[in-house]
Amino acid sequence: MKKLFNSKDRMPDDMIDGYVAAYPDIVQRGNNPRVVHRTRLRTKQDKVALLIGNGCGHEPIAMGFVGEGLLDANVVGDVFAAPSSDLILEGIEEVCGEAGAVLLISRHEGDVINGNAAALMAQDDGLDVRPLLMYDDISSAPKGQESDRRGAAGTLFIYKILGAASESGMGLDELVQLGEAVRAETRTLGAAVSPGVSPLTGELMFTLPDDEIYIGMGVHGEPGVSRRKVGPVRDLVAFMVDELLEDKPIPANTPTVVLVNGSGGTTMMELLTIYAEVNKLLASKNINAVSPMIGEFSTTQEMGGFSISLFTPDESMLQYWQAPQASPHFPQIFSPTEST
Amino acid sequence: MKKLFNSKDRMPDDMIDGYVAAYPDIVQRGNNPRVVHRTRLRTKQDKVALLIGNGCGHEPIAMGFVGEGLLDANVVGDVFAAPSSDLILEGIEEVCGEAGAVLLISRHEGDVINGNAAALMAQDDGLDVRPLLMYDDISSAPKGQESDRRGAAGTLFIYKILGAASESGMGLDELVQLGEAVRAETRTLGAAVSPGVSPLTGELMFTLPDDEIYIGMGVHGEPGVSRRKVGPVRDLVAFMVDELLEDKPIPANTPTVVLVNGSGGTTMMELLTIYAEVNKLLASKNINAVSPMIGEFSTTQEMGGFSISLFTPDESMLQYWQAPQASPHFPQIFSPTEST
Numbered sequence: 098m099k100k101l102f103n104s105k106d107r108m109p110d111d112m113i114d115g116y117v118a119a120y121p122d123i124v125q126r127g128n129n130p131r132v133v134h135r136t137r138l139r140t141k142q143d144k145v146a147l148l149i150g151n152g153c154g155h156e157p158i159a160m161g162f163v164g165e166g167l168l169d170a171n172v173v174g175d176v177f178a179a180p181s182s183d184l185i186l187e188g189i190e191e192v193c194g195e196a197g198a199v200l201l202i203s204r205h206e207g208d209v210i211n212g213n214a215a216a217l218m219a220q221d222d223g224l225d226v227r228p229l230l231m232y233d234d235i236s237s238a239p240k241g242q243e244s245d246r247r248g249a250a251g252t253l254f255i256y257k258i259l260g261a262a263s264e265s266g267m268g269l270d271e272l273v274q275l276g277e278a279v280r281a282e283t284r285t286l287g288a289a290v291s292p293g294v295s296p297l298t299g300e301l302m303f304t305l306p307d308d309e310i311y312i313g314m315g316v317h318g319e320p321g322v323s324r325r326k327v328g329p330v331r332d333l334v335a336f337m338v339d340e341l342l343e344d345k346p347i348p349a350n351t352p353t354v355v356l357v358n359g360s361g362g363t364t365m366m367e368l369l370t371i372y373a374e375v376n377k378l379l380a381s382k383n384i385n386a387v388s389p390m391i392g393e394f395s396t397t398q399e400m401g402g403f404s405i406s407l408f409t410p411d412e413s414m415l416q417y418w419q420a421p422q423a424s425p426h427f428p429q430i431f432s433p434t435e436s437t
Numbered sequence: 438m439k440k441l442f443n444s445k446d447r448m449p450d451d452m453i454d455g456y457v458a459a460y461p462d463i464v465q466r467g468n469n470p471r472v473v474h475r476t477r478l479r480t481k482q483d484k485v486a487l488l489i490g491n492g493c494g495h496e497p498i499a500m501g502f503v504g505e506g507l508l509d510a511n512v513v514g515d516v517f518a519a520p521s522s523d524l525i526l527e528g529i530e531e532v533c534g535e536a537g538a539v540l541l542i543s544r545h546e547g548d549v550i551n552g553n554a555a556a557l558m559a560q561d562d563g564l565d566v567r568p569l570l571m572y573d574d575i576s577s578a579p580k581g582q583e584s585d586r587r588g589a590a591g592t593l594f595i596y597k598i599l600g601a602a603s604e605s606g607m608g609l610d611e612l613v614q615l616g617e618a619v620r621a622e623t624r625t626l627g628a629a630v631s632p633g634v635s636p637l638t639g640e641l642m643f644t645l646p647d648d649e650i651y652i653g654m655g656v657h658g659e660p661g662v663s664r665r666k667v668g669p670v671r672d673l674v675a676f677m678v679d680e681l682l683e684d685k686p687i688p689a690n691t692p693t694v695v696l697v698n699g700s701g702g703t704t705m706m707e708l709l710t711i712y713a714e715v716n717k718l719l720a721s722k723n724i725n726a727v728s729p730m731i732g733e734f735s736t737t738q739e740m741g742g743f744s745i746s747l748f749t750p751d752e753s754m755l756q757y758w759q760a761p762q763a764s765p766h767f768p769q770i771f772s773p774t775e776s777t
Contacts, residue, residue, distance in 0.1 A: 099630050099647065101670040101707040101743070108706060115709030118716040119729045120771055156705030290439050296706075307439065329443040362702040362739040365496030365766065366448060366636075367441040369455030376458040389459045392766065393733070399702040401739065403441065425771065426705065426732065429763065431460055 109153050109173050120425045123164045132188045134170035145263045146198035150185035152178045157426035158395040164424025167260035176296050177317050179207035185215035197225030197269040203248025204232040229276045231255050233285040235344045236313025236322045250358035250395040251285035251406035261417035284345045285406040286337050289314035293398030316397050334374040341407050349383035356406035361396035363403050388430050449493045449513050460765045463504045472528045474510035485603045486538035490525035492518045497766035498735040504764025507600035516636050517657050519547035525555035537565030537609040543588025544572040569616045571595050573625040575684045576653025576662045590698035590735040591625035591746035601757035624685045625746040626677045629654035633738030656737050674714035681747050689723035696746035701736035728770050
């Protein structure tokens with residue numbers, strides 16, 4: 098396996114070593130070495146704790162987003178494997194105070210089972226912990242069955258908005274409601290053009306003919322729902338935006354945040370080209386694209402591909418989205434005075 | 438070619454379309470559609486203009502770093518091809534005012550020839566434009582022949598520090614001296630594990646046996662200087678850091694900024710692991726790593742690999758490095774109160 102690692106066993110731990118060494122003022126290890134939390138935690142005083150517990154291998158989303166204005170803690174599982182409920186519980190106990198906690202769970206089976214179990218155990222211990230399921234991938238279950246869908250890159254909107262809201266003092270009930278409202282306004286669809294190599298097996302995660310593209314590939318290489326022939330990217334983007342808008346229509350003049358997320362092996366040139374096409378399509382429907390996010394955030398190793406997420410925030414969600422944050426590897430979000 | 442593009446001819450233009458559409462408050466097109474400059478330029482008043490004119494295909498470095506506290510303008514060539522001297526001249530004329538301009542040139546033949554020619558033509562037109570050659574890749578020429586070396590990812594230190602210094606009002610002569618001083622304090626060495634696909638030919642940019650790593654690969658796929666067998670990454674990093682420190686020794690207790698730059702198809706897990714190893718090696722020599730930058734910034738399509746840059750700033754350089762900036766795709770730089 099031609100990856101830059103020391104050993105399979107040490108991958109997550111070596112990664113955490115690098116992260117806490119690089120940003121000691123922002124993040125540090127907890128008592129359990131697989132718990133990463135903010136260096137300056139306020140959750141034992143008055144702040145609701147916001148945390149995730151996921152498998153790693155999708156960085157930066159599974160590692161980099163702890164910091165002021167974003168997450169309080171991150172419980173790091175093995176590669177592509179949810180942390181145990183005991184480990185997640187430890188993470189919760191390390192950071193959760195009187196104000197309670199929201200445990201964000203991207204909807205994948207292991208994460209849901211272990212996360213919910215950890216939340217129940219924490220509740221038994223008297224901690225007010227609410228699991229919040231996140232799902233946005235329209236290819237993984239039909240319209241009307243949204244809660245059966247998988248979590249994908251659009252979960253980032255929940256991270257960021259609850260991060261900003263909890264920072265500004267929002268209480269637990271309101272945060273959960275806000276998270277559900279953001280979830281309701283988010284849709285994502287992905288496409289893959291080339292496989293990544295699994296760090297677990299050293300093998301390509303899937304195969305695909307040279308002239309085909311998978312639509313609806315999952316973040317662990319779960320099979321897509323359909324294939325398309327390679328062609329001009331504008332046709333692919335038009336197809337995907339149509340699917341997204343069919344799933345959740347967006348009225349004209351609705352401010353819409355676009356997230357173009359690369360899967361790991363996709364160039365910024367391609368991602369910017371995709372954004373240009375999405376922006377043109379939305380403009381042709383008089384939908385206003387604002388404060389986009391473009392780059393590789395939720396990845397599947399060096400897989401070639403991308404996803405498009407559309408999110409229609411209300412005014413307060415948009416303010417939280419645009420609020421400053423101090424977390425390594427999360428980009429600055431800009432607020433155009435006039436969008437085009 | 439399985440890339441996400443509309444057509445070969447339109448690649449740079451489609452990319453620019455996306456960039457200016459995404460961040461209209463930060464960047465806009467100039468009169469020439471291949472010139473991208475800040476939306477709010479101050480260079481026709483009192484600010485020295487800071488600009489680059491490079492081939493594209495290395496994003497984000499070749500596209501994303503225009504904005505307050507960084508570049509004023511970017512003249513975009515074709516993929517892997519320097520813009521013509523006429524095009525660079527147009528870019529200079531669009532932004533350069535009485536305070537003059539610094540044209541940053543990463544030392545590659547076409548960029549040097551066309552950049553220097555453009556600067557001369559601008560000087561003939563009465564504009565005070567200074568070309569500043571940037572070179573940092575220790576594999577491309579021996580010690581003692583530093584000015585024959587190629588530009589690599591460590592050129593980013595010059596972008597950022599001159600960006601902050603020019604923002605704060607530094608004059609042209611001082612800026613050029615500062616840029617030369619930063620260059621003198623920077624060394625970079627790269628390694629490649631797998632090729633990217635050239636957007637020009639649709640072919641892999643090089644081949645490499647399954648168990649080998651190239652040391653000293655250039656950013657356009659120029660051949661490396663040696664090969665190594667794949668092994669634990671700590672051994673590779675130890676070799677590379679030794680080479681860097683042999684080229685330019687760093688005394689104990691010297692604040693040192695580490696840049697771990699991914700080549701395009703390298704995961705954040707790998708880059709953080711590499712940072713962990715660099716940090717341990719420096720700590721073992723009592724060298725203080727501060728304010729690192731870790732991610733994919735200077736890329737060669739989806740090439741697998743990375744470079745390590747070591748930069749030993751003086752106090753004022755470090756302040757400029759850590760100063761806030763507002764450019765899409767450039768990360769926040771953090772200032773640990775206590776480095777480890």
